[in-house]
Amino acid sequence: MNIGQAAAASGVSAKMIRYYESIGLIRKTVRTESGYRVYADHDVHTLRFIRRARDLGFSVEQIADLVSLWQDRDRASKDVKAIALEHVLVLERKIQELQEMASTLKHLARNCHGDARPHCPILEELANDETAPLPVKTDAKFGALGKVSA
Amino acid sequence: MNIGQAAAASGVSAKMIRYYESIGLIRKTVRTESGYRVYADHDVHTLRFIRRARDLGFSVEQIADLVSLWQDRDRASKDVKAIALEHVLVLERKIQELQEMASTLKHLARNCHGDARPHCPILEELANDETAPLPVKTDAKFGALGKVSA
DNA sequence: GCTTGACCTTCCCATCATTGGAAGGATTAA
């Protein structure tokens, strides 16, 4: 099986298969005399596993861990579960972040007439200086006020 | 005001201020004789606006639109509202995607003992070939079966 | 056998917003 067929059979693009090989997520395959990569059914099986994990939002690094646990007959299921639950936490943190953005925006939009007039609470809120930004990297080591005399 | 002070006052890092300038999101500032960028209060105000928009997840491109609407006294609030609501849609789509991932994973994790034994429904599901992947770019133009005879 | 088109190879570039760091000049306080 060539890479294109493996791609179609696994749902992982040929580009990504080569990439996964280059970063060591999957092993280098046998090549034909002319240099074409050759894949067997079990390679496609692995690619499908990777594809499913990717669809669940796992990072390539986590996928590498999952693949190696998958191929380890003596794995402990708690190791797999730990990766999954850690990822759930990340997902839920992200979800909450996005929900906060969305609800703020919906609130602002609800109060915006959305007509031809210029008055707009959305812009007003964005321009609102009362909303203090958190500290941030400034390039300067002691912030806007200079070094506080110790 | 130097860039570091503008950064501390706005919550946008000096690095990003330079970047925003380079891509044209903000105007080039006056410089001192020695080349230091000089910022005024209204620049900080703009940077805070940008920072607030960024915190709400707007892309730089959208922020550029918002800034220009903000500075246009004759804007129509519907133009602002359209950008905001479009972004809400994107956010909600993303939220749903992440929620599906999280709920699948939680379901799988609930059924995984998470002990020292190797049996693991999480890995089983990832390895499940029944879950058909969607079509994907393969590098090949006619998929795994070759060109269908027309 | 030769042409053609589909397929493969490697290599480089772009994305998006952001950070890191190097090399070197400017400013400022002690």
Add this chain to the structure above:
DNA sequence: TTAATCCTTCCAATGATGGGAAGGTCAAGC
């Protein structure tokens, strides 16, 4: 004067993916 701090520009990296060029290979049809 010196040392610390800040500024400058430029280059690189992130993560996962796609785009595309330049060129070699393979299979089908004439």
